Structure formats: C-alpha cells, structure tokens
Amino acid sequence: MANYADFQLGLYLAGMAGDTPPYPLTFAGLEAAAEAKMEHRLWDYVAGGAGDEHTQRGNVEAFLRWGIMPRMLSGAAERDLSVELFGHLLPTPIFMAPIGVLGVMTDDEHGDLAAAAASAASGVPMVASTLMQDPMEDVAAALGDTPGFFQLYTPNDRELAESFVRRAETAGFQGIVVTLDTWTLGYRPRDLQHATFPQLRGSCLVNYTSDPVFRGRLAVPPEEDPAAAALQWAMTFGNPTLTWEDLAWLRDLTDLPLLLKGICHPDDVRRAKDAGIDGIYCSNHGGRQAASAPALELLPAVVDAAEGMPVLFDSGVRSGPDVVKALALGATAVGIGRPYGYGAVLGGRAGIEFVLSCLLAETDLTMALNGYRSVADLTREVLVRT
Numbered sequence: 481m482a483n484y485a486d487f488q489l490g491l492y493l494a495g496m497a498g499d500t501p502p503y504p505l506t507f508a509g510l511e512a513a514a515e516a517k518m519e520h521r522l523w524d525y526v527a528g529g530a531g532d533e534h535t536q537r538g539n540v541e542a543f544l545r546w547g548i549m550p551r552m553l554s555g556a557a558e559r560d561l562s563v564e565l566f567g568h569l570l571p572t573p574i575f576m577a578p579i580g581v582l583g584v585m586t587d588d589e590h591g592d593l594a595a596a597a598a599s600a601a602s603g604v605p606m607v608a609s610t611l612m613q614d615p616m617e618d619v620a621a622a623l624g625d626t627p628g629f630f631q632l633y634t635p636n637d638r639e640l641a642e643s644f645v646r647r648a649e650t651a652g653f654q655g656i657v658v659t660l661d662t663w664t665l666g667y668r669p670r671d672l673q674h675a676t677f678p679q680l681r682g683s684c685l686v687n688y689t690s691d692p693v694f695r696g697r698l699a700v701p702p703e704e705d706p707a708a709a710a711l712q713w714a715m716t717f718g719n720p721t722l723t724w725e726d727l728a729w730l731r732d733l734t735d736l737p738l739l740l741k742g743i744c745h746p747d748d749v750r751r752a753k754d755a756g757i758d759g760i761y762c763s764n765h766g767g768r769q770a771a772s773a774p775a776l777e778l779l780p781a782v783v784d785a786a787e788g789m790p791v792l793f794d795s796g797v798r799s800g801p802d803v804v805k806a807l808a809l810g811a812t813a814v815g816i817g818r819p820y821g822y823g824a825v826l827g828g829r830a831g832i833e834f835v836l837s838c839l840l841a842e843t844d845l846t847m848a849l850n851g852y853r854s855v856a857d858l859t860r861e862v863l864v865r866t
C-alpha cells in the first residue's frame with residue numbers, strides 16, 4: 481500500500497524551505513523545457529509524428545472526452561495502485577513505453593541505463609526498445625528487482641530475430657513485446673524536412689552491432705565501418721512480409737510472455753489469442769506511424785475481445801486522470817511515452833523518476849478525491865462522457 485500523495489507534501493515542504501521543484505510539473509512545462517534544451521532535429525523527431533500531427537493531438541483530446549465520476553464518503557483514505565501482470569505484482573499501474581532514441585536523449589547518451597535505473601528505483605517497469613545505445617544485457621542488469629520487457633522490432637532476418645529473443649531471455653527480461661505497427665516508417669514531415677533518422681546516422685544500434693548474427697552479416701566489423709553497419713541495419717530492420725502465418729514461428733521462439741504492440745481491432749485480438757499470444761498492447765505508436773489511427777477509442781473493444789488476457793495501452797497519456805481513464809476503460813497497465821522521455825532529457829534518471837512520481841501522485845490523488853480505493857474499483861461505470 482503506497483501513498484504517492486506524500487510526494488506532493490514533500491514538494492510543498494521543500495518549496496517552503498526555498499527549494500522550487502527541480503523540473504516542470506505539467507506536460508506542457510516538460511515539453512517547453514525539453515524543446516529549449518534539445519538539439520532542434522532530435523526535438524522534432526521525438527515531439528513530432530505522422531502527417532499533420534492530428535493523430536497525436538487526437539490521442540490527447542480523446543482523454544478529454546471522458547470525465548471521472550466523483551463518489552463521496554467511500555473511505556478512500558488509503559489507496560492501492562498495484563496491478564498484477566504475468567504473475568508479477570507491480571506497485572503501480574504504469575510502465576515506460578519503448579523509446580528507440582532514449583539512448584541519445586540524455587546528456588551522457590546513456591538514456592537507456594537511466595531509464596533502467598529509474599525503473600529499479602520506482603518499480604515502474606521499462607519496455608526496453610530494440611533500438612538502444614546500451615546493450616540489452618547491461619540494461620536488464622540495471623533493472624534490479626523490477627521486471628523488464630524487451631521490445632522486438634522483428635528484422636527480415638529470422639536468425640537475427642532469434643538471436644535477439646535468446647539474448648533477451650538470457651539477460652533476464654520477463655516478456656517480449658513485438659511491435660507490429662512499424663514495419664516501415666510513417667510519413668513524418670518534420671523528419672523529412674531535416675532528413676532526421678537517428679539510427680541511419682548510427683545512433684542506438686548497439687543491440688545490432690553487439691549481436692553475433694548481425695556482425696556475421698558485415699564484411700568489416702561495425703567499429704571499423706559504422707556507416708556500413710547502419711546501412712545493413714536499414715536493410716534488415718523491418719519485415720514488410722510478416723503476416724499472421726509467421727506468428728507460430730514467433731510464438732515458438734520463447735516461453736516468456738509474448739505481447740503484440742499495435743493491435744487495435746477486436747478481430748486481431750482474437751487472432752492473436754488463437755496464435756497463443758499472452759498479451760495485447762493497444763497503441764497507435766503515439767501518432768507517429770499510421771495517420772488517423774485512433775487509440776483510446778478502440779481500447780474498450782480490444783479489452784472485450786481479449787476476454788481477460790492482459791491489455792496494455794499507450795498513446796496520449798499525459799496526466800494522472802489519463803491513467804485513471806485508461807484503467808477504467810479496461811487497460812491492465814498504462815504506458816507512458818514522451819512524458820518520461822522529456823524527463824530523461826531534462827535530468828536523466830532523476831528527471832525520469834520525477835516525471836513518474838508526478839504522474840503517480842496525480843493518479844493517486846485523482847483516485848482518492850473521486851473516491852476509488854483500488855484499480856479494481858476503476859470500471860467503465862466510473863467514466864462519464866463530457
């Protein structure tokens with residue numbers, strides 16, 4: 481039983497002693513501070529998205545169309561924010577979504593390790609991207625007792641995919657999240673404008689360049705010719721021909737819980753279930769991939785089709801009330817993307833921990849003041865259309 485509202489009290493007490501909060505307290509504030517600090521092209525890459533960016537704005541607006549029904553005198557003085565996921569009792573219902581350039585978003589260019597350390601300290605799980613600046617083995621080792629998940633971008637080279645999954649298992653990750661919505665890059669005008677594609681410039685490819693299968697595909701070691709390694713990465717990164725028929729192969733790769741990221745249609749949920757998948761991750765990639773793909777609107781039908789199978793959700797979560805709303809619509813756990821990324825930009829591990837603490841304090845207080853004691857209390861009846 482945790483009381484994240486103590487975090488708020490700590491901010492008041494520190495403020496009265498003359499210490500103002502170290503980082504902004506709102507998403508708008510985080511965005512502005514991160515933009516001011518970041519190299520312009522990387523900022524556009526992280527903050528931007530597909531097309532006219534209506535999709536990512538729509539993600540945020542979708543939350544505003546719901547309100548939370550307040551209930552009084554319900555004895556919510558103590559809250560329990562814990563959830564169970566694949567046999568792990570997690571202290572909070574949020575997790576860090578994979579961010580494939582996190583590695584280069586911190587001053588020291590070890591953003592992946594910063595997130596892993598924040599995960600170890602907070603108990604908030606991290607879904608570690610295939611695209612990291614530190615090898616997955618080091619990241620997994622830094623997670624401490626907090627369960628971590630490895631996000632797989634399935635390359636068009638089966639042996640390489642198999643090597644990634646074997647390494648993730650050996651490293652100690654507790655599940656594999658296969659991202660399906662990025663088999664090719666979305667239409668991103670900001671990045672097209674500056675020709676920004678960090679991985680093509682060699683960033684965050686360490687899981688590839690440290691992999692024996694990938695190295696075996698290169699004529700010269702990546703240390704001697706990084707540009708050739710980046711080109712080889714570009715040729716192997718995505719697999720446009722992957723279909724439902726390949727799921728049996730993916731399933732056979734591991735006994736770990738296997739989740740599919742980017743599933744938003746109930747029929748796709750049922751197909752995943754038939755293929756022996758353990759969890760669904762409903763997301764539109766933060767509005768970065770398919771333009772006009774909704775996310776939150778599709779969550780209830782995904783949850784219904786999942787029939788009890790865990791459903792993770794991300795895209796547009798910016799505040800504690802957003803976390804509560806996604807849980808009330810049936811998510812088992814709620815993913816945070818850009819907000820913790822901006823925390824990483826502003827303060828590395830400390831910045832991430834601060835952003836997560838703010839989100840959790842606000843989630844906790846939203847439940848408290850509206851009269852809900854546990855995540856189990858958050859059902860669809862809690863929400864009202866506004």
Ligand SMILES: Cc1cc2nc3c(=O)[nH]c(=O)nc-3n(C[C@H](O)[C@H](O)[C@H](O)COP(=O)(O)O)c2cc1C
Nearest residue numbers: 526577578579580609659765766794795796817818
């Ligand atoms: C800069 C950036 C890089 C991302 N890289 C990955 C990635 O490597 N793998 C992946 O599955 N999703 C990736 N995503 C998508 C996130 O996991 C998540 O779906 C999205 O950020 C959620 O939306 P939000 O940013 O509005 O919270 C990335 C998102 C951002 C902003």
Ligand SMILES: O=C(O)C(=O)c1ccccc1
Nearest residue numbers: 580611662665679765768
């Ligand atoms: O930028 C992204 O959202 C992302 O996940 C990605 C990373 C590298 C190549 C393609 C997509």
